[in-house]
Amino acid sequence: MMERIEARYWIETPFPVEKAASAMAGEQSSGTFVKVVGESEELTRRHAARVERIEQLESVAAPSLPVSGALGFVPAEYQRAFVTLSWPIENVGYHLQNVMATVAGNLFELSQFTGLRLLELGLPEAFYKKYVGPRHGVSGTRKLVSVSQRPMIGTIIKPSVGLSPKQTGKRVAELVEAGVDFIKDDELMGDPPHSPFEERVDAVMTVINELAQIQGRKAMYAFNVSGSIDEMLKRHDYVVSRGGTCVMASMNWVGMSGIETLATHSDVPIHGHRNGWGMFYRSPFMGVNYTVMQKIWRMLGVDHLHCNGLRNKFCESDESVVASAKACLDPLSGYGDRALPVISSGQWAGQASDTFESIGSPDLLYVCGGGIVGHPDGLKAGVNSVRSAWEAALQGVPLGEAMSASTDLQRAVEFFAKP
Known part of the structure; x- marks a missing residue:
């Protein structure tokens, strides 16, 4: 089984949570807002981020952060949830800088979210063998x-x-x-x-x-x-x-x-x-x-x-x-x-x-x-x-x-x- 990086988030969104989570996974792996040449099913299967778990929370009437005008509609409510995503290690290799660009990069700019926070990060065992850790x-x-x-x-x-x-x-x-x-x-x-x-x-x-x-x-x-x-x-x-x-x-x-x-x-x-x-x-x-x-x-x-x-x-x-x-x-x-x-x-x-x-x-x-x-x-x-x-x-x-x-x-x- 392929080793994967895993990250858990708290999110708030005016969209259905499943749709918002899918947008997160697509933005931070092989996807974009439109299908492009070269985005084959094999590539997606091998490299796409995966939505592992969704834990639905409460809904609120007002957004925590300003709403983007790009939404094109006035939301009636905002859904909150815990979302866990995972990525194949071969997307980034054993480089912490690229891991952080993956789990905490453009996600925070996505218009689908009026709140987003990275809560936990899980890494494959091999990461701990590469990095020296505290020497003293x-x-x-x-x-x-x-x-x-x-x-x-x-x-x-x-x-x-x-x-x-x-x-x-x-x-x-x-x-x-x-x-x-x-x-x-x-x-x-x-x-x-x-x-x-x-x-x-x-x-x-x-x-x-x-x-x-x-x-x-x-x-x-x-x-x-x-x-x-x-x-x-x-x-x-x-x-x-x-x-x-x-x-x-x-x-x-x-x-x-x-x-x-x-x-x-x-x-x-x-x-x-x-x-x-x-x-x-x-x-x-x-x-x-x-x-x-x-x-x-x-x-x-x-x-x-x-x-x-x-x-x-x-x-x-x-x-x-x-x-x-x-x-x-x-x-x-x-x-x-x-x-x-x-x-x-x-x-x-x-x-x-x-x-x-x-x-x-x-x-x-x-x-x-x-x-x-x-x-x-x-x-x-x-x-x-x-x-x-x-x-x-x-x-x-x-x-x-x-x-x-x-x-x-x-x-x-x-x-x-x-x-």
């Missing part, structure tokens, strides 16, 4: 930062922009001395005139290397190498030459080929930042589930994946955050390790217990920006508050009880837990 993942990152059981605790350089390399190095020294395991460039930082990339690497790694000799463990810093492919490889090499242990890339803007090339080349973990995700994932009526793209990024070699955090400062629900984190920790076929979920965005000590209870694993990178650097008693108190909260969470100790044993945690709750 959870276990490799734990080894590099010398943290074996609890979540790794991280933060972001703040202010986001404006600090010189010297100022950045000073802030990094303060954070490492305070006890953080991980620090990252803000995604807005790349190679700006006020902080040239190589000068920033020099300033940061000088203090990290010096403090590693004193502390007996080395903090990880994720330098944002995002740029052209040649720039990313050059920046990666410079980070490694200075003793750096992580690079970061803005996945949506670097793109699949950029990530694949960087991952193949990289000697250190790749910290995948998903900035821009809301354009693709926010609307329930249009776009691609983040868990679909997580699978793609993992296969291409990303080691750390941003997943947002509970009660975050953005629009994402806790349910969605938990699903993303669990998807990172769900092993993909044939890979030696999982991706490390990055829990961030408005996080502080107060979400630790709920995060552990919801995700069910300490294999996390728990990144607090203001939740550490904004602690009223300073950086060390900020780190201690988060660490104390996680120690309590892992031991099943209620937050109120943990507060009585940690002044830093108590002060964090008093300061951050405002209405």
Whole structure:
């Protein structure tokens, strides 16, 4: 039996669902709006996409997205359904870029739909043999930062922009001395005139290397190498030459080929930042589930994946955050390790217990920006508050009880837990 790619969608359409699903399959395989020369029955049988399943849902009176004038009629109602399509692997070969063009290409422009979202993607086993997957993942990152059981605790350089390399190095020294395991460039930082990339690497790694000799463990810093492919490889090499242990890339803007090339080349973990995700994932009526793209990024070699955090400062629900984190920790076929979920965005000590209870694993990178650097008693108190909260969470100790044993945690709750 021929191996097939399978994708599941939520759709909304003014047409009968079967007709709309057929249009999806035709548009993304051998069909067009009119029969053409060369479109033989044999070709169609061999290469056409197939409608595998239709699960009829409710109908609504108004469209979720604007209706195209090309319809030629005023719909009385709009049908919703789950639709599963499949394609023969020989249509695209074992290339993830072409897979995404197939399952998420022109479908979103079709006038037959007033809503369309890619929910799930299933791939033949051979894909997992071709793509390297995370080369460091959870276990490799734990080894590099010398943290074996609890979540790794991280933060972001703040202010986001404006600090010189010297100022950045000073802030990094303060954070490492305070006890953080991980620090990252803000995604807005790349190679700006006020902080040239190589000068920033020099300033940061000088203090990290010096403090590693004193502390007996080395903090990880994720330098944002995002740029052209040649720039990313050059920046990666410079980070490694200075003793750096992580690079970061803005996945949506670097793109699949950029990530694949960087991952193949990289000697250190790749910290995948998903900035821009809301354009693709926010609307329930249009776009691609983040868990679909997580699978793609993992296969291409990303080691750390941003997943947002509970009660975050953005629009994402806790349910969605938990699903993303669990998807990172769900092993993909044939890979030696999982991706490390990055829990961030408005996080502080107060979400630790709920995060552990919801995700069910300490294999996390728990990144607090203001939740550490904004602690009223300073950086060390900020780190201690988060660490104390996680120690309590892992031991099943209620937050109120943990507060009585940690002044830093108590002060964090008093300061951050405002209405």
